[in-house]
Amino acid sequence: MELLQACEQLTELQAKLSAFGHAMALIYYDGATTAPKGTAANRGQTLSILSRESYLLSTGETTVQLLEFLDAHKDELDAKQARIVEVAIKDIREMKKIPMEEYVAYQQLLVEAEDAWHTAKQTNDFALFCPYLEQIFATERRFALYCAPDMHPYNYCLNKYEEGLTMERCDEFFAALRSRLVPLFAKIKAAPQLDDACIHGEFCEAEQEKFALELMKAMGIDMDHCGLGTTEHPFTTSLGSHHDVRITTNYDKENLANSMFSVIHEGGHALYDLNSDDSLAYTLLDGGVSMGIHESQSRFYENLLGRSRAFIDFMFPRMQECFPTQLANYTAEDMYRAVNLVTPSLIRTEADEVTYALHVMVRYELEKQLMSGELEVKDLPAAWNRLYFEYLGVEVPDDTRGVLQDSHWSGGGIGYFPSYALGSAYGAQLLAKMKESVDVNACLAKGDFAPINAWNRERIWQHGCLYKPGELLERALGEPFDPSYFTDYLEKKYTELYGL
């Protein structure tokens, strides 16, 4: 085989995998947005066939030979090609350890589990979802055994979302957060509370959607390549390449902040995906490199920028245009205080910056126990409710607002949650570095995201998966990761806000 020819074959292989990925992601997106409710089994049938074809393409003998040939010639490859071969070989070695029939059956299970979760959440019926979730955890444990028999099964899961992440690192990270956040949270609870009346009222879906589109444009999202949909649980997905990204949100008719901050959060994911270098389209390196880095961008826009005084000052007149009667008697400062109210709460996605990590820790502890077999899925609701009371001091009134609130587990996303807390901490350190060269507050006050986005594009976005997450982060920061940037930021902001 000639090297040139092999490189062409690799390009073609990646284009095919991108096309299958496009089809499968769109079928998922359709199911979550507009598909009629009786059509899940039909999507399951198609997804099982497409995932089988995609599996065969990824792991077939031709592909293996091609990658081994390229791996043997890796010194002759450029950095991009070498990284593609490295990623592909890693994926293939993983995939080949999972028997194809089990892989395909799992894809179909996830479609049905998603459907069962929707119904279970709507009807507060954990028992309906329980058998699916048991199968999901059992499958993840089995796959961990196939792929990484020497590893703790939960470390296998963590690694899927953040290469190199372990329970040990998580325990240390969460302990660092806990030691600073728990006292801060206690002080805040003892202080006079902020008034968040201005985000409550009646906000019709059409007005909120119009505002959501304004927000996306304000953030500098390319609306020619990014769409907005409505789903139970907000998410971001790329279709085929970074040339087509979709975000979704959920409108709460009585609270304008829910959709607002979910749009900014998903918008952060979208900016990251949309801004891969064009040369990475239709390759394995297109899009974000890990969920930790992804969440560093989404939570950067959502909180560090979106919940800043400068951004709210800029955005408030536009909010008043969209909701003129509801916001007539409020000021930008009222809005700033309202969206930064710290309060023990039930729902992770609506949690404030201070308590957010505590919501994540509940899930982390439970996943650890479920993956090691210490906890059984049937006992999960009781364990969930116990930890919410212990960490956040709240009584969980029903499973809809408890263990059924998130879509991650029904989609097989075990090990994902720690990324949110890690990402928040990465983001705080990135902001500190960005401020060395960009006057972030001045940009936000003018609604000028260009210098901010340019910094992120340069340091993070354009690289796609060219570097491993740890390497990418250190290159962007110019120093090792340090979670105290995050706790410092929170202490400073909330000490001022609450007059502690």
Added chain:
Amino acid sequence: MELLQACEQLTELQAKLSAFGHAMALIYYDGATTAPKGTAANRGQTLSILSRESYLLSTGETTVQLLEFLDAHKDELDAKQARIVEVAIKDIREMKKIPMEEYVAYQQLLVEAEDAWHTAKQTNDFALFCPYLEQIFATERRFALYCAPDMHPYNYCLNKYEEGLTMERCDEFFAALRSRLVPLFAKIKAAPQLDDACIHGEFCEAEQEKFALELMKAMGIDMDHCGLGTTEHPFTTSLGSHHDVRITTNYDKENLANSMFSVIHEGGHALYDLNSDDSLAYTLLDGGVSMGIHESQSRFYENLLGRSRAFIDFMFPRMQECFPTQLANYTAEDMYRAVNLVTPSLIRTEADEVTYALHVMVRYELEKQLMSGELEVKDLPAAWNRLYFEYLGVEVPDDTRGVLQDSHWSGGGIGYFPSYALGSAYGAQLLAKMKESVDVNACLAKGDFAPINAWNRERIWQHGCLYKPGELLERALGEPFDPSYFTDYLEKKYTELYGL
């Protein structure tokens, strides 16, 4: 090869083709409904890859050998399997005559042409669309030459939508219509005109969408398996099987009848597709057999039922609930007369039953000339405008309301249009036969579609593609096709309405 094993392989092959079909139809649907506007090239890339895979699957050596083996054993197959083999062999013989690269390039051209057509229609810019349309007609002529070198190229096109249809049969059919419709139209024009004020006014999209969903339910469409979207041009598509069907409509804020009748029309297509026998799912026989039969169902619901006095009497109180202020001062009889106003017009989809066939004839004449090479695409707008004046007596003010109005050509649907007129005529004869055993007007007056749908399911829908269109129609009718049922129906209805 064992017969049983071969049959299993055939089942598997069809399931794969259905999965590819699902993915490609959904990508098209997404492009027409919610995709951001800069994403057409990305969809084109994925569609070109998936259509290539699907082509290879359909025409590959394994498939050819399998079908030849089954064809050699056709006496041992049941009727359904035998028909599947017949259909597959016909398709494959056709496809193999078209070089794969040309087939794939055509799929990509159509995605780009669709996009260009949208822009051209919006900006009244035929020149923008012209080069795409030239390539489309050139490709269709080339494919006709590959596949049916002994046939007139336009007959090749007609056959794709209605097996056995020829220009000769069309000429005869259209002449029969013309001889009765032109005098009827002249008499109507000379009579006092009907008042259609009640369908005009201000109707917001959200209210119209609510009403559209009411209509779908009233028609007996299974809403668990059928969705409603919004597109430039209404259409119906199945995703993977008859278990997931989508219809689309377009809302005119100043005219409630446009969306109403497009929903009933597409709803008729949906009922046909949704009601294939379940045993046909994921086979080549799933869904409607030809566009002529399809249009016989869509135009049956749209006109023969939807524009009947009995249905409007039933529906009017529900319309008043959806549009209380706009319809406060009107009666059901006002609505019946408004939706049956006969008037020379510019837009086919909004045309009345009497002039509709004249709109189709314009397209038929032009396609005939374009496919034979007598007319060049660049001269099409002038030819279009000339025929509209000759057949309908209207001056076409711009290409948006002229030659750019329909989506068919940009999608490669050359030869489709005659199906609309044929379908209308099939439908009138089917209604006459249905009335021998079902009191259709009594059902409509009660809003009870069950007996009507049961008759159509029994005679037409359940059979999918099990019979050829001509055979299916004759079995359903119990007699040969006769277009005078259609002209009789029109003369009777409009003589009464206009007091001729």
